Amino acid sequence: MMSSRDEMIKTITERTKLIDRYIDDHPECDTKMVQHAFQSGKIEAIKVYELPRSLVRLNPNNGRFKAELDIITQERKQENNPTELNPDHPDDVKTLQDMxxxxxxxxxxxxxxxxxxxxxxxxxxxxxGTNGQEIPGLITHDGILINGNRRWVVMEDLASTDQEKYPREPLKYDKIHVGRLKKDVDKYTLWKNEAKEQISRDSREEYDYVNSALEIKRGFELLTDQGMSKERAKVEIAKTVYGRDKKDITAYLDFLDITDLFLEYIDKEGQYTLVQEAGDDKGIVTILQDISKERMKNVRSGMEIEETDQWLKTAFAFCLFSKEKPTVKQDGTVKKLSFGHREYRQFQKKVLDPPNIRKEFFKNPGVQKIDLASTSVEDAAVFYQAVRDAQTKYDINEDINTPVSLLKRAVITLSKISQDLNGSRKEAMVKQIKDGGGMQYLSDITTYLKDINKKIQ
Known part of the structure; x- marks a missing residue:
């Protein structure tokens, strides 16, 4: 009996032959257009064909949907189903379409x-009067879409809708324009074609940040697994994704490192959809980026391991509540607890940065008892109040320190004037002071200094 893997290989071989035969039998399918893609170690112009959509398959490993695919893979694993989606199986195709x-x-x-x-x-x-496709997709030699998955699903959707509404009209959406790569294109070249299209700054529609990071990591690991150094791999990837540099690639990888750690702390390893953002739900990605940068600063400053763990736990608690958006009832009304990325920066500045306030905050019983793997609205409310109390303490300290800051600035300013009067500009400066009312200012300064000294004695 043939295994499911063997069946897939057989189907791939048959589909490749069908595409070859269609191109041979229908020379008019050559659109005379070309698109540029990576193959044979360089960017080449490849022919664009108009092929029946029935010969083209959705990509079960599309990087655009990596976070969502991970969820589906875990669910299939729990149900003892094959974790790999089969683009020729109707149920799996439906799963890909829904995603x-x-x-x-x-x-x-x-x-x-x-x-x-x-x-x-x-x-x-x-x-x-066409199929509405303005930009060609890109397929492997055996017909798997590298780019154009969403366009394929839209055409499938519109085809079924139009057939119901206008059964006698000619089919519009049964064919798709695609460039076709050569045989035996390696995994990294396939990755380059997908990344060039989807992660470059000039792409029509970038991945969301999480899936971009996952896709960058996939390319990074393909290179390092071949023995390439990490630094060289970053440079190589930056060459592929237009408008990105090595610093951007490092930021993506650092973001994924802190995200993996966050998901581990909240006992949700691999569930990247938890840190994705909708259009009206901004914040958690920015917070994790800030946490990543601050964590590196803490390491460089020599923060002890125990304190680093406490710092991470509280930063991750804030991050988690930013996603959960907890609300509490007060006086019969519902109040939203604000844990946005702007609030996080205030939290970092006023609570986590000052050593004395940070250490006191870590000792707060409500903060200490939080279990990141199992939080409640009550935990969020206690944490929120602890943050506000610590920030209030910071503000009070700042108010006390403000006069000192003002005096320091005054000393610096007067010191500069005094030094300049020793130089070649002395004559001009004396004239400016006398002609510009400077003598009165000096008199006022003397008066205020006497008054301040008298009041603080």
Whole structure:
């Protein structure tokens, strides 16, 4: 009996032959257009064909949906199903379609992007009588989409809708324009083609930050697994994704490191959708980026391991509550507890940075008892109050220190004037002081100094 893996290989071979035969039998499918893609170690112009969509398959390893695919993989594993989605199996194709549409795992941002593309393709199709596709997709030699998965799903959706509404009209959406790569393109070259299209700064629609980081890491590991040094791998990836430099690549990898640590602390390893953001839900990515930078500063400053652990726990608690958006009832009204990225920066500045306030905050019983793997609204409320109390203490200390800061600035200013009067500009400065009312200012300074000294005695 043939294994499911062997069946997939057999299907791939058959599909490749079908595509070859179609191109040979239908020379008109050569659109005379080209697109540029990586293969044979360089960027080449490759032909764009108009192929039946039935010969083209969705990509079960598309980096655009890596975080969502991880959820589906875990669920299939728990149900004792094959973890690898089969692009030729109808049930698995439906799973991929639902994910791309943002239906499952649910994503309002993904759903919105899908509906926008659907509207655009339908509008172009209505105006031009074509399938509405303005930009070709890209497939492997055996017909797996590297770029163009969402366009394929939109056309499938529109095809079924149009057939129901206009059964006698010619089919518009049964074919798709795609460039086709050569045989035996290696994994890193496939990655380069996907990353160039989806992560570059000039791409039509970038991945969300989390999936971009996951995709960058995939390319990074493909290179380091081949023996390339980490620093050289970062440079190589930066060359592929237009508009990014080594610093950007490092930031993506650092972000993923801190994200993995955060998910470990909250007992949700690998569940990257927890740190994704919808269009109206900004904050957690920025907070994790800030935590990553501050953590490195703490390491460089020599913060002890125990204190570093406490620092991470409280920073991650803030991060977790920023996603959960807890609310509490006060006097019969519902109050939202603010844990946004702007609030986090105040928390960092006023609570985590000053050593005396930080250490006192760590000793707060409400802060100490928080279990990041199992938090409640009550925990959030206690933590929120502890943060506010610590910030109030910081503000009081700042108010006390303000006069000292003002006096320090006054000393620096007067010292500069005194030094300049010893130089070659003395004559000009004396004239400026006398002609510009400076003598009165000096008299006022003397008066205020006497008054201050008298009041603090």
């Amino acid at each position: 791309i549409k943002g239906e499952y795992p649910r994503s309002s941002e993904r759903r919105r992007a899908y509906e926008n593309l659907r509207g655009n393709i339908h509008e172009v199709a209505q105006k031009t």
